[in-house]
Amino acid sequence: MKCRFFISLLALMLLTAAAEGQPATDDLVSSCVLSAGENTTYLKDFRVQLPKAATDAAPPVYKANMYLMKNMKYRFSICNAPGSRGELAITIYDQGKELISSYNSSTGKKYNSIDFICNKTGLYTLWYGFVNGEQGSGVGVVCMIR
Amino acid sequence: MTTILKLVYQHNRLMTGTISKIPAVILLVFVCSCGNSSMRHGGLSFPVADSVPAGEAEKLSEEAVADIVQNIASPVEIASILQSMQVPFSAGYLAPTHEADRLTTNFQKAVMLGIYGADLGYLNIYEKTGNSVDVLATIKRLADGLRVGQYFDFETLKRLSVSKTNLDSLLFLSVNSYNQIDRYLRENNRGSISALMIAGVWIEGQYLATQVALTNNESILRDRIGEQKVIIGDLLMLLRPYRDSGEEYASLYSLMEGLSQKYAGVKVSYRLGEPETTEEDGRLVMVQHEESIVEMSDSQLAEIAEMSKEVRNKLISGN
Numbered sequence: 001m002k003c004r005f006f007i008s009l010l011a012l013m014l015l016t017a018a019a020e021g022q023p024a025t026d027d028l029v030s031s032c033v034l035s036a037g038e039n040t041t042y043l044k045d046f047r048v049q050l051p052k053a054a055t056d057a058a059p060p061v062y063k064a065n066m067y068l069m070k071n072m073k074y075r076f077s078i079c080n081a082p083g084s085r086g087e088l089a090i091t092i093y094d095q096g097k098e099l100i101s102s103y104n105s106s107t108g109k110k111y112n113s114i115d116f117i118c119n120k121t122g123l124y125t126l127w128y129g130f131v132n133g134e135q136g137s138g139v140g141v142v143c144m145i146r
Numbered sequence: 147m148t149t150i151l152k153l154v155y156q157h158n159r160l161m162t163g164t165i166s167k168i169p170a171v172i173l174l175v176f177v178c179s180c181g182n183s184s185m186r187h188g189g190l191s192f193p194v195a196d197s198v199p200a201g202e203a204e205k206l207s208e209e210a211v212a213d214i215v216q217n218i219a220s221p222v223e224i225a226s227i228l229q230s231m232q233v234p235f236s237a238g239y240l241a242p243t244h245e246a247d248r249l250t251t252n253f254q255k256a257v258m259l260g261i262y263g264a265d266l267g268y269l270n271i272y273e274k275t276g277n278s279v280d281v282l283a284t285i286k287r288l289a290d291g292l293r294v295g296q297y298f299d300f301e302t303l304k305r306l307s308v309s310k311t312n313l314d315s316l317l318f319l320s321v322n323s324y325n326q327i328d329r330y331l332r333e334n335n336r337g338s339i340s341a342l343m344i345a346g347v348w349i350e351g352q353y354l355a356t357q358v359a360l361t362n363n364e365s366i367l368r369d370r371i372g373e374q375k376v377i378i379g380d381l382l383m384l385l386r387p388y389r390d391s392g393e394e395y396a397s398l399y400s401l402m403e404g405l406s407q408k409y410a411g412v413k414v415s416y417r418l419g420e421p422e423t424t425e426e427d428g429r430l431v432m433v434q435h436e437e438s439i440v441e442m443s444d445s446q447l448a449e450i451a452e453m454s455k456e457v458r459n460k461l462i463s464g465n
Binding site for chain 2: 029030033041042043044045067069070071072075094099100102111112113114115116117118119120121122123144146
């Protein structure tokens with residue numbers, strides 16, 4: 001009986017913690033949508049949480065495929081969760097070829113958003129990762145520019 | 147966007163927190179009572195399963211499905227194109243809501259949830275928000291019927307629709323509700339329902355675009371319709387694992403295959419070009435010069451429009 005009680009307590013604690021985590025992410029999504037600015041319409045969000053890169057290993061990335069359409073303008077915004085060690089970056093790939101990244105590793109320059117004027121309808125891959133393979137959490141928001 | 151968006155999320159935060167804690171309490175009750183034989187034999191009722199066994203979805207891995215479905219169909223993009231073309235709003239394009247009460251199967255509810263979602267996007271983009279309350283109420287009923295109503299904050303959406311004060315917040319909240327429903331369904335082995343909802347959004351957007359294109363020869367719209375040749379293949383792949391799950395699924399798959407065949411003669415080619423990158427107001431801006439080019443004749447468009455209408459109307463009629 002004692003054992004069952006502790007299992008129940010643990011389950012309750014874990015699920016309550018999970019329940020607390022969700023609204024925080026929702027808040028981050030809404031603030032990130034706000035940061036996308038006027039004349040934008042929200043389309044999609046990606047919630048990213050990644051561990052620190054292991055030594056001599058490629059930095060972990062979160063990949064998502066997304067159809068982007070010709071004649072549309074998209075804004076890709078990235079926002080770091082409060083307390084995130086790493087800074088989120090996005091790289092857009094078209095059939096394995098890198099198109100653009102919010103982080104320039106050679107200059108160290110970072111951008112909080114990318115506007116993409118799309119002329120080719122297709123399935124693009126969005127890579128979300130943290131600069132220098134740091135551990136971190138954040139959200140990526142995709143909006144349509146009106 | 148303004149503080150209303152923040153208020154919406156403060157409200158949602160409370161809602162989500164409360165809702166998310168419910169499973170914890172249920173689990174606690176269940177674990178505490180698992181030694182009680184009277185509870186084990188009929189004391190708890192489980193929700194009615196979707197008509198597709200969870201194992202069916204394994205034919206297409208979860209990862210692959212997730213890869214396919216991201217933004218395969220947005221409830222607002224087509225409407226946005228129509229608005230930018232200054233096409234007048236027409237309530238005649240909307241699916242009727244009066245028959246929604248007679249939808250009995252999860253298949254019908256899921257497809258119609260998608261169809262009404264696209265209609266809601268159309269209404270909101272055109273700021274016909276006063277007219278959208280009926281659609282909102284129908285969506286809420288269907289979402290509740292599919293046990294995903296917790297992601298659809300009807301009261302806030304209704305308030306924003308009626309007050310017409312903040313279109314951005316309304317658009318955000320409605321699209322976000324669909325995204326959350328989709329995410330929840332996929333994470334909870336209900337991929338068939340997610341696939342049907344996505345198919346519903348897509349077919350209603352396709353219906354809207356093709357009906358307008360029949361009387362409006364704008365190249366942007368024609369291109370968009372022609373480019374669906376690329377997307378319909380993925381949509382079929384999304385639906386394929388469920389096609390043997392029942393008559394309704396088989397019928398939908400067959401209809402979509404028929405529509406896909408109408409695209410056989412449409413050509414999509416690509417012209418290479420180097421992208422141009424600049425910095426504007428602290429943002430990185432990329433203009434893509436590689437281009438997709440659609441070749442589609444008037445007769446092909448007419449056939450696609452006719453078939454799209456047929457598929458959409460069959461889904462609405464539930465036959």
